[in-house]
Every structure is written in structure tokens, then in C-alpha cells.
Amino acid sequence: xxxHAKVTPELRRWIITQTELGQTPDKLLDAMIKLGWxxxxxxxxxxxxxxxxxxxxxxxxxANNAAPGVEPSxxxxx
Numbered sequence: 001x002x003x004h005a006k007v008t009p010e011l012r013r014w015i016i017t018q019t020e021l022g023q024t025p026d027k028l029l030d031a032m033i034k035l036g037w038x039x040x041x042x043x044x045x046x047x048x049x050x051x052x053x054x055x056x057x058x059x060x061x062x063a064n065n066a067a068p069g070v071e072p073s074x075x076x077x078x
Contacts, residue, residue, distance in 0.1 A: 007045050007048075011045065011049075012045075012048075012049040012052070015028060015045070015046055015049040015050065016049060016050070016053050018031075019050065019053075025046065028046060029042055029043065029046065032045070032046070
């Protein structure tokens with residue numbers, strides 16, 4: 001389902017921020033519906049925003065783990 005409402009970077013950030021603050025998906029969905037989003041469109045936008053965030057986290061983890069010359073140390077360095 002495609003929505004005609006504008007999906008802005010600010011909306012995506014709001015969804016991510018609310019999730020990071022512990023807001024449940026049901027509460028996010030209710031908030032978006034109260035803002036005028038049809039339920040299906042709100043679900044699609046939430047899913048897309050969260051999927052993109054997970055992809056960013058995974059890419060960052062891969063990049064951090066692939067950093068040349070950087071290995072975790074079991075010694076305290078003292």
C-alpha cells in the first residue's frame with residue numbers, strides 16, 4: 001500500500017526515537033493514526049523506518065568488526 005502523505009526524514013527519526021525510548025509499536029501506530037495516517041500506511045512507514053535503522057546498525061557493526069589492525073584485547077593494558 002502506498003501513502004500519499006509525505007514520509008519525511010523527521011518522521012523516520014521520530015519513529016526511531018520513540019522506539020529507542022521504549023514506545024511499543026501499538027502506541028506508535030495509535031499516535032500516527034491520530035495524526036491522520038491510515039493504519040496500513042502507518043504500518044508500512046514504521047516497518048520501512050525500522051528496517052532501514054536495523055540495516056544501518058548492521059552495516060556499522062560490520063564496518064567496526066572489519067577495521068584493519070583493530071583487535072579486541074583481553075589484557076587491561078597496565
